[in-house]
Amino acid sequence: MITAIIGMIYAILFLLIGSVIVAVLPALFCKKKMTFAGRVGMETILWVLCSMGVLLLNLEYFLLNSFAYAALLISGMKIVALPILVRLKQTNRRKYIVLKRIVRKF
Numbered sequence: 001m002i003t004a005i006i007g008m009i010y011a012i013l014f015l016l017i018g019s020v021i022v023a024v025l026p027a028l029f030c031k032k033k034m035t036f037a038g039r040v041g042m043e044t045i046l047w048v049l050c051s052m053g054v055l056l057l058n059l060e061y062f063l064l065n066s067f068a069y070a071a072l073l074i075s076g077m078k079i080v081a082l083p084i085l086v087r088l089k090q091t092n093r094r095k096y097i098v099l100k101r102i103v104r105k106f
Contacts, residue, residue: 007061014067018050037086040078040103047075078103 026034026042034042054068081103088096 003061004063007063010059010061011063011067014050014054014064018047018071021050022046036100037082037089040085041082044075044078044082047071051075 022043025046026039030038030042048071051068051071054064055072059065081099085096085099085103088099
């Protein structure tokens with residue numbers, strides 16, 4: 001029971017710290033305004049690094065590992081959507097806007 005509570009606390013801390021890292025690091029390193037595709041790419045790379053760091057620790061907390069796997073899954077979906085976004089921006093503006101809204105929700 002105590003292990004589950006500790007795992008839940010670690011999972012919440014993972015989300016909070018990961019969100020701060022994903023929000024702050026691109027703002028620090030990229031002083032000029034980034035495009036949407038560049039920002040999504042940077043966020044994806046940072047979430048993958050945070051998740052892989054947690055998974056490499058190989059902790060016994062199931063909920064923490066599940067959150068890390070979920071972050072990897074969402075990052076993978078963003079990586080798949082990124083070339084589609086770039087291609088649609090060049091060819092079909094209306095579909096680009098719809099897909100951009102979907103990616104922004106994640």
